[in-house]
Amino acid sequence: MKKFLLKLLINILIVATVVLALKVISTYKSHRILRNLIKDHKVLIMGDSHAQAGFNPSLIKGAINIAHYDESYLFSYYKLKKISRYNNNIETIILSFSYHNLSGYFEEFNNERFSSSAISYLSYLDTEGLLAFSGNDYFKMIKMYFHKVRHDISKLLLLKNGRHSSLEDIEPWGGFHISNRNNLETPVLNKAILKHYHSPQQFSINQIKYLNKIVKYCHESNIDLILVHTPKHYKYKECVTEDFKIEYNNTINSFFNKVTFIDGLNYELTNSDFGDFDHLNSSGANIFTSHLIKINTKLFEN
């Protein structure tokens, strides 16, 4: 038994050493890429797919779009905190904030099903973030940390073309979604409405909590935060329930003086500018981004 346990321990130590070494290399490389990608940008575009599809960063001076589909504010918050460590010159953050961002479906990030798709985000989380993500469950947090290490290593070894051309290779970096999609069929609308407004839990506590944290963080760091309600197709707007509209307005009002709010919900676009009922396509994104520049000339001079 002694021999068995001793050999087992030695093998575990060897594997742990190899894993640790790979983790160190992976962390070093991802830091280097992140620093290079972020260092020259003063405007960050963040949020979920609505921001990813809605803002063309090339039209805004010094901007980079790092929004990522399905990204909850919890991840946006820790993403912002991590990026801030590499770039002290961030002046403005444009964050998408629409009715659906209050939806309880974002709450699902805490359950096992969602965490499998969100696991790659763990790279952005520090210990506090991991604990928050695991719902203050230390056991789950240890599991998550193991997954984070494993994820970092595997991504390092599985880089596309063996080069670090993009941070997306390592972390869910996001980016402007160039698309000519134009799908305005009824099932697409029904699917979006069902997902956004009919989840078992109506409102997400964590979305509001972490949106507040982002607001507070930006306020304390002297970063201008602009919340933008991106344009939606009129058929989509008709399906949003009153409860969401009320909760949305209350949330906006609670940020009085701390954020700039741009309501693009009713900004007029043609059918051909929508990717689907709640996302813009590239044409819509160009028009809407130009509109933002017009009403915020100080901030968005190109």
Add this chain to the structure above:
Amino acid sequence: MLFNSFEYALFLPIVFILYWFVTNKNLKAQNLLLLVVSYVFYGWWDWRFLSLIAFSSLVDYIAGLKIEHSDKRSTRRLFLTISLLTNLGFLGVFKYFNFFSQSLADGFGQLGYTLHPLTLDVVLPVGISFYTFQTMSYSIDVYRKKLEPTKDIIAFFAYVSFFPQLVAGPIERATNLLPQFQKKRVFTYEQGATGMRQILWGLFKKMVIADNCAVMVDQIFDNYESLPGSVLIMGSIYFALQIYGDFSGYSDIAIGTARLFGFNLMTNFRTPYFSRDMAEFWRRWHISLSTWFRDYLYIPLGGSRVNTKHAIRNTFIIFIVSGFWHGANWTFIAWGAINAIYFIPLLLTGYNRKNVGTVAENRHLPSPKEIIQMGLTFALTCIAWVFFRAENITEAYSYLSNIISHSFLPDNFYYFHPKFIFIIGVLLMLEWFVFRHDDAFERINNTTTWLRKPVYIALTCITIVFMVVEAQSFIYFQF
């Protein structure tokens, strides 16, 4: 609790320490510990179903003693019947009731009568097909006087619920496993080391091969109507590897874990995809189930030592029942029937026992003829797996016909990612050069440490790097 879960990574060492350092002086205490931890292991899914295992165990324990104590054939038969009806009754209610009810309604529907099927809103208890078959083998063997029933109720309950193989086999016979509960277990270094190696190999097969292939399989089977033929072929190959990695991986972890506690479980898979014909495949695939059906169904029906008509009938029965054992769906029945169709020509021509040894024994590489034979057998297996994986027969048929009717070449190589070539390459290399041999673990033991150690470390690192992050359930849990 899943073998590939974080919980199990904590559970196993705790049980190991309690077993060898706390209860090691007393056999009864060790068995009681195994019983308790096995119930904890199973109750992790759903503690309510523990009552089923406990009830099934109790019925078979009593039935075994009653059968033994009675000289009257009718009494012996009565208690055997009670045992079989209890176990099959559980299976019937939890697994097959809704299927029969729905099929009956569908049948009447075809005749123009509308029947509203009565369905039960019940969850299928994990591993029910495994432990019910295991306990039935006990009652039948006692009835056949092949085995003396045990009076030690703790040992018997621990045998039925032994956690390494409780939910997905191997389906152990009482004649092999029960006596091991009744004698003192001794820990040896070789047994422990072999156990750990087998666990590592099982984890690689499950977490790397099966879980990665599962991602591709789901995508391909969900979009089979729009994908080119070559991708559909890859889909069936990925599924063949997924189900093999999943199930044989589970068996390896089960056997390895049992070894850590001083138990020897039967081999369940012997590199089945290196088979040269379908008969050989079935001697190497899910051996514990195949031999169960052989001993308790096929041979009592007369086996192959009957006239041709009955031999064909018996073959169809055993394969269809085997298919149906996997699930209450016509796809599994079709899968069984297809395998029967594959097998019957070999049986009738006497070729079914032609390839009984290991392929390329005493050689490093197979001959061209063996390569062709293995390739053909694998292709036949993949065709049958399409039925196993499909939602219904129509989907399986469409999938296979689309292989031919769709364009062949893909637009991109997404479904042929180099990652898969690498991990499948590692699997095939190790399977061929090491695990193809019946004495694989002895060979590993005899290899120099300087060769073994880097392989273990590399395999562990590959598993960590390539595993699918969230613990995925094992396919065979649903059976």
